[in-house]
Amino acid sequence: MPATAPRPVTAPTAAASDVAMPAAGVRPTAFLGSFFHAPRYGEVELLERALIEVDARGVIAAVTLPDAPDYAARIASAREAGTLACLPDGTYGLPGFVDLHVHAPQWPQAGVALDEPLDVWLQKRTFPLEARFSDLEFARRVYRDLVRKLLSLGTTTTVYFASNDLASSIELSRIAAEAGQRALVGKVVMDDPAANPDYYRDASTAQALADTETLIREVASIATTTPQGAYAVVTPRFIPSCTDEGLAGLGRIAERHDAYVQSHCNEGQWEHDFVQARFGKSDAEALYDFGLLREKSIMAHCTFLTASDGELFARTGAAVAHCPISNSYFANSTCPVRRLRAQGVRMGLATDISGGFSPSLYDNIRHAVMVSRMLEDGVDARVPQDRRGAGEASRITSAEAFWLATAGGAEALRLPIGTFQVGRAFDAQVIDTRVPGADLTGFGVFDAPRDVLDRILFLSTPENVRQTWVQGRLAFERGSREA
Ligand SMILES: [Zn+2]
CATH class of the missing domain: 3.20.20.140 (Metal-dependent hydrolases)
Structure with a gap:
């Protein structure tokens, strides 16, 4: 397996609602948040408050939704291990x-x-x-x-x-x-x-x-x-x-x-x-x-x-x-x-x-x-x-x-990427809809999942892309102090 993880490239910007990350130097292997993807042509799916677990190769090992019996236990276990990353309300994961x-x-x-x-x-x-x-x-x-x-x-x-x-x-x-x-x-x-x-x-x-x-x-x-x-x-x-x-x-x-x-x-x-x-x-x-x-x-x-x-x-x-x-x-x-x-x-x-x-x-x-x-x-x-x-x-x-x-x-x-499904690489972008000056919340109006995604697709600016993950590794973080 490969050497060290690449250092994330960064761009300075004002801080906004950040993803809660594990301790410095620890790579998260579980991501809790809401994720949009399109596994079938013309259809969009929202995985709301999903827990996506990623193995050491950066491949999605499990996607657990709130109605699963072991949902709370899996979150607790990742939190205890110190490997949980949480996307706050108002942020959404999209496939890279x-x-x-x-x-x-x-x-x-x-x-x-x-x-x-x-x-x-x-x-x-x-x-x-x-x-x-x-x-x-x-x-x-x-x-x-x-x-x-x-x-x-x-x-x-x-x-x-x-x-x-x-x-x-x-x-x-x-x-x-x-x-x-x-x-x-x-x-x-x-x-x-x-x-x-x-x-x-x-x-x-x-x-x-x-x-x-x-x-x-x-x-x-x-x-x-x-x-x-x-x-x-x-x-x-x-x-x-x-x-x-x-x-x-x-x-x-x-x-x-x-x-x-x-x-x-x-x-x-x-x-x-x-x-x-x-x-x-x-x-x-x-x-x-x-x-x-x-x-x-x-x-x-x-x-x-x-x-x-x-x-x-x-x-x-x-x-x-x-x-x-x-x-x-x-x-x-x-x-x-x-x-x-x-x-x-x-x-x-x-x-x-x-x-x-x-x-x-x-x-x-x-x-x-x-x-x-x-x-x-x-x-x-x-x-x-x-x-x-x-x-x-x-x-x-x-x-x-x-x-x-x-x-x-x-x-x-023909690569296993592009959706949040088990067996695919965890390639993701984290979109923050609450960035000052680039607000995509819609002020509480028209909040059906498809409306939320459409606002992201049609109105988002580079400022809204907070993080980019490739193969389970952080490759870009906006506003990070790391250089
Ligand atoms: Zn060309």
Whole structure:
């Protein structure tokens, strides 16, 4: 088992109603409080005044509700052992969020130049920025800040595109492991000299494949030092930046190592048309033919998937990373979440920093709900109402978006996370609804559990996220004096 628990990263703020913790230096193994989760798509469950017990590996061993005969005895026993943490009234545990698509080196670019078209944004801003990550010190500075930021927003598991540089990609995995975040990290392959700038691409296809194998080996070694796990991801940037030989080689590596795969799948009209012109088939079909659409594949965007593409995803077990904010800028379309879910496609939520400007999955939950309604209703009032929308029921509820950000991401990654169920890792964020200036109590009005959760999902600010737990360990505490 791993070494010492990571030190929690902290951010200063005014004190509020704090979680009652065991004595300093003692890790709690029992959590008493009220917890929301979404074990089934579209349904929310409140575990009110539940006792969640966690074993030494950080895995949930028991969930006991007040009507259980041994409820009081279990609480008394944890209290006596000095391992009980109590969430006060007005605070709620939510599962840690799973962000399925983040470009870590684009963090300095978040919110910048989003008025540019995608090709200008990439060539003038993104590629020169990503190229700077061959400077390990610069990379460390940015990556540490990003990991800390994501933990502070309740994100406990992240699937990262690093850059084209191998050493700093490995460093990102190490930084996340040390900060206590569960990270899946890929070194980005861009091996086609005709498609990428000379200053930012792989030296050769052979080198790109060798670097990917090295990443898998190095991250496997990092994984042995961290309780929450660390995973390497085979990462062709997207079909237009890779050679056929590179794509096929990456497919073979993924199969040989049973590795995760990530890429972009028809992010926008240009990519969709490019792949059609190059191969005479859809992006999904081409990725499948290269062995890249498989179990543990995470494909970002997927806004142009046809019904038969959706079947291919469902059959192979590949998952969609839905990036609603990014899609509003660069996709020229909206991902049909409800249609793909009805086909049985695995799907979670993602920020797509920095095509999406916000590092918060809360912002993306909100936007996922809003764009799904615009997809259903349409947006141009000059078109008659019966023809204005997508012609199918597309709207999703906040409960569905909450599922995408938690259990859906877990299902996409095939990891035992995302809900408060026995056998899953205790990954949690503690939300305080009584923070001055960020009050989510609703003043005693509309206090049904679903109303409480909706206020949290739609109105919470970073101030409301008091603690973030990963694999039973405290990874972030707002206002902690520990540095
Ligand atoms: Zn992306």
